[in-house]
Amino acid sequence: MNKEIINKILEVAVNAPSGENSQPWRFEVNSNKIHIFNLPERDRSLYNFGQKGSLVAHGALIENILITAPIFGYNAEIDLLPDNKDFDFIATISLVELLPDQQKNESLYSCIVKRVTNRKPYKNIPLSDEQLKDLKNVENEIGEGRVIFVYDPEKMKDIANLCSVNERVMFENKLIHNFFFDHINWTEKEELEKRLGFYIKTLELPSPVQFALKLFRYWPAMNLFNKLGLNKIIAKGNAVNYANASAMVAFAVKNNTSRDFIIAGRLMQRLWLKVTKMGLSAQPMAGMLFFMQAISGGETSKFSSSQIELIKNAHENVKKTFDINNEMPVMIFRVGYGGEPSARSSKKPPEIIFKN
Template sequence: MSRPLPSVFDQALASAVRAPSPHNTQPWRFVVEHEVVEVWLDRERVLGVADPYGREARLACGAAAFNLQISLRANGLATVVRLLPDPAEPDLVAVIRLDGNEKATAAERKLAEAVFRRHTNRRPLLDKEVPPLARAALKSAALHEGGQIEYLDASGRYTPVASLVRQAEALQADDDQFRAEAAFWTHREPESPDGVPKSASGPPPYGPGIVSLRASHENHDLPAREYEQEPLLGAVLTRDRGPHAEVRAGMAMQRVLLTATAEGLATSFLSQPFETTRTRESLDRLFAGAGQPHTLLRIGYGYPTRLTGRRPVHEVLTHRTTAG
């Protein structure tokens, strides 16, 4: 097989860093050696208060691995992906090896393009239903990566999960450590290479809604607005739990988000209940029998907002050269 052109790897790494991450912490590093790219968890960038076990950071690394893979695929390269391949290196999240050439499908090219348009939309969404075909497309996207998306309106879990989101939001609003961590990473300038800029925040809600977005992300320079009544909520699940399942869930989540972008849908996250012990345990109990919940997505139609910054690839990349 001919060596991939450097620009193909450059493009794949530029795609990788466009992945979403909690508070835009970008908890990843990449190592390129010959025809292999490794994705490493960067412990220094794991949120100590909201994510002490690195679950959300592993979701983010899984999303970065998915972006890498889909970009290589869109360029006609076949890949073999191994997740957490070395028990002695728990921070080595994924290894992506090139495996010859294989023509990209139109669907793969569409997802690879969506990487550079996908963003978290915290603004009010339109009160317009997501049609069954689009819902089905997101379901297939999750299944394709070994995950599952469960729509809460269909499963009867909407009200209890929405209540856990509100409970967790209230607990965090009352906790100095949560507030300090969120304050550090939010309300950044638009050009900030990490963290969440004000331009990516939504207006404060007019009144309490059925789900609460993070108060820490509200932009109080904007006038209060009415949010949609009952957004479509989808929980990303896997059959198993633990680090491997978290990386897999991150890949499934990212395929869902990119499929949503390609379908013209806006997405955002409601992670608060995963971040406080009591609400996380309640979530686990609520989904017992259905799977392990990893993240909660709000999905609907809205007006696109600005993309947020990223650290440049060279800051997160090491080239390893084998001696001899």
């Protein structure tokens, strides 16, 4: 198998989204097989309890490989979680020559490098029936999981408020506050050196807020301002921004297994690429859902009892608003017309070990 082709496929695929741009992957290649491994040390935060956020990111990475391989003349066959004793062994992808009747999706392929998390304010122009139908079709294309849309303005407002519980908790919980600020790259130089974490410009904050953030990175300062309700004010402001969207989208799966999270990641990525193709923008608003994963998994000592209450309520109400009953919501997005983002986050080149 040509090493250069594998390199090219993975160079494109690693443009996948990941929590805090953690890019928690490495690769081992043996002949036509690409083994994908998780790097748990890249994100051990409360956002990534049980590495669930990273599993979603791996789903997105795998979807990118499945779309990219045919462009280079190969069909990619996936074997998910091939070793049940090695939790970090995510998948083996076998590349086999593409047959004449197997399809390439050039347009989705070209969107892999264009896709971006856009945190700008969106125009709330409704999606057309045709757009909704095309987006909903990712369920059939992946064959598992469910994508649910909400576009009623009042319900979107509710979802925006419920998701902004993330910011409320993030700024008043010392652990999460410190994690967030430790992962900000304040300058372009720092961003280009690290190629991991949040580049400040991608947060789309007005200059005075960017300036204030430099003060709030110190926990005692943040803690003091929280006594005046700062975390609630930030959450409210963000909720207004989130609610201005064409639609809210939830990705739900049947069970709480690693495989389910990977499937949710594939659904998310495919929808995100389609959204990009339509000239629309998207932003995950997933923090609250992942806090709930931590709480359900028993990580309760890291939250105050009022935070636990807040998160549980928000989770319950989000499920009700999306009409999710016997499934688990893994991700929530807002989708709308946001224009070009001010900046993009940088990606590391793929870390590949060739075994043959």
